[in-house]
Amino acid sequence: MFGPTIYQERRKALLSRLDHGIVLLLGNEESPKNYHDNTYRFRQDSNFLYFLGLDKPHLAAILDIDAGTATLYGTDPDINHVIWMGDLPSLAEMAASTAAESSADFSELPSALADVQKAGRKIHFLPPYRGDNKIRLHQWLQIPLSELGGAASVPLVQGVIQLASSKSEEEIAEMEKAINITRLMHHAAMQQARPGMKEAELAGLIEGIALSHEGDVAYPVILTVNGQILHNHYHGNVLQEGQLILVDAGAETVNHYAGDITRTFPVSTQFTTQQKEIYEIVLKAEQDSIAKSTAGTPYLDVHLSAAKIIAAGLKELGVMKGDLDEAVAAGAHALFFPHGLGHMIGLDVHDMEDLGEDYVGYTDELKRSSQFGLRSLRLGRALEPGFVITVEPGLYFIPQLIDLWRSEGKFTDFINYDALEAYRSFGGIRIEDNVWITADGPKVIGEPIAKTIAEVEALRQS
Numbered sequence: 196m197f198g199p200t201i202y203q204e205r206r207k208a209l210l211s212r213l214d215h216g217i218v219l220l221l222g223n224e225e226s227p228k229n230y231h232d233n234t235y236r237f238r239q240d241s242n243f244l245y246f247l248g249l250d251k252p253h254l255a256a257i258l259d260i261d262a263g264t265a266t267l268y269g270t271d272p273d274i275n276h277v278i279w280m281g282d283l284p285s286l287a288e289m290a291a292s293t294a295a296e297s298s299a300d301f302s303e304l305p306s307a308l309a310d311v312q313k314a315g316r317k318i319h320f321l322p323p324y325r326g327d328n329k330i331r332l333h334q335w336l337q338i339p340l341s342e343l344g345g346a347a348s349v350p351l352v353q354g355v356i357q358l359a360s361s362k363s364e365e366e367i368a369e370m371e372k373a374i375n376i377t378r379l380m381h382h383a384a385m386q387q388a389r390p391g392m393k394e395a396e397l398a399g400l401i402e403g404i405a406l407s408h409e410g411d412v413a414y415p416v417i418l419t420v421n422g423q424i425l426h427n428h429y430h431g432n433v434l435q436e437g438q439l440i441l442v443d444a445g446a447e448t449v450n451h452y453a454g455d456i457t458r459t460f461p462v463s464t465q466f467t468t469q470q471k472e473i474y475e476i477v478l479k480a481e482q483d484s485i486a487k488s489t490a491g492t493p494y495l496d497v498h499l500s501a502a503k504i505i506a507a508g509l510k511e512l513g514v515m516k517g518d519l520d521e522a523v524a525a526g527a528h529a530l531f532f533p534h535g536l537g538h539m540i541g542l543d544v545h546d547m548e549d550l551g552e553d554y555v556g557y558t559d560e561l562k563r564s565s566q567f568g569l570r571s572l573r574l575g576r577a578l579e580p581g582f583v584i585t586v587e588p589g590l591y592f593i594p595q596l597i598d599l600w601r602s603e604g605k606f607t608d609f610i611n612y613d614a615l616e617a618y619r620s621f622g623g624i625r626i627e628d629n630v631w632i633t634a635d636g637p638k639v640i641g642e643p644i645a646k647t648i649a650e651v652e653a654l655r656q657s
């Protein structure tokens with residue numbers, strides 16, 4: 196974790212944005228996988244990490260808006276904890292490490308909340324996403340489970356987003372570490388892939404690299420010869436000459452900052468001509484989008500510009516036709532690019548998604564589109580210095596979607612369905628980097644990861 200004053204200052208900044216009452220921040224508990232003591236790897240809540248930094252289960256905090264203080268709730272380890280888990284910090288030590296003004300046993304939290312309610316003070320809490328915290332809030336605050344999401348505090352959500360959207364220098368340093376580990380993962384996959392291997396061998400190899408740096412993967416590894424399936428977690432295919440492998444994988448550092456990188460490379464040591472043609476379109480869209488990701492530019496505009504580059508590239512190949520401005524406005528390109536250009540990234544790979552994607556990525560003036568493709572754009576609002584975003588255009592040939600649109604006679608003015616047949620079994624290509632928006636322009640975070648055709652082929656041949 197960072198030094199205590201960082202967390203104290205973050206809490207002070209949050210409280211200054213709120214009027215009265217208290218903020219209740221709940222940490223996460225251990226989460227059983229198949230029985231109580233066999234748990235998933237522990238992952239602390241990101242908001243709790245942001246404001247307290249403490250990476251242990253069974254913690255909560257009350258931030259008093261009027262007094263400007265933090266009370267940490269937890270338990271002191273007893274001899275049983277020591278026997279099974281080794282030496283653990285005391286509650287007072289944990290409170291000191293985050294500069295909390297006081298601490299109390301977790302069992303006292305319900306009555307402390309009851310006192311706040313009796314005094315008629317507002318209790319601000321964030322939208323809960325785990326079952327155990329939902330049940331606690333329901334029991335402690337007497338809010339029906341089905342109404343908890345709506346009862347979460349919008350001013351608190353907005354305050355957290357305002358603060359956490361802009362990354363500090365120490366956070367950027369953590370994100371650089373995440374990308375540099377992620378780079379090792381991608382380069383290992385590019386160097387070690389061989390025809391005849393199973394996807395799972397490579398997926399396990401790169402996941403191991405993330406774990407060997409004391410962290411974790413920031414999200415389940417996507418490593419597939421079926422890149423047209425966007426979130427494909429199946430790793431049972433055998434790699435064959437002529438196929439493409441799409442790897443969308445990122446490391447999470449020991450301090451829980453995420454990397455999210457995608458590269459696509461051939462199972463053979465070289466791309467085919469057809470693969471090169473599609474790859475160059477995606478690469479152009481990615482590089483142009485990075486250059487356009489400047490402070491003040493709505494990310495929606497960058498997304499639409501990437502869509503036009505993809506449509507123009509496909510028109511050159513005879514797959515799209517007609518007026519491209521009209522095609523993109525109508526959403527015809529989404530047959531090939533059905534997702535958004537990117538999202539914020541930080542402590543969460545989709546940063547702050549638990550707080551509500553539209554609060555993070557849109558504003559009162561800019562609402563999310565309902566159009567197919569555009570509705571999956573998680574970030575539309577104007578970029579600001581300090582944001583860290585992903586830039587991840589892709590170009591996919593999804594046979595089922597092609598057949599559906601063709602059978603519906605959809606966008607026949609813009610799509611040449613006959614020409615498309617030559618790409619039916621192509622798969623998909625996505626290229627993704629993580630970009631820090633600064634007053635001096637966009638900066639790709641971390642050491643460069645092989646990306647041009649020449650760089651990728653050089654690694655495949657090494």
Ligand code: GLY
Pocket residue numbers: 414443444455456544
């Ligand atoms: N890289 C996975 C995702 O953005 O959903």
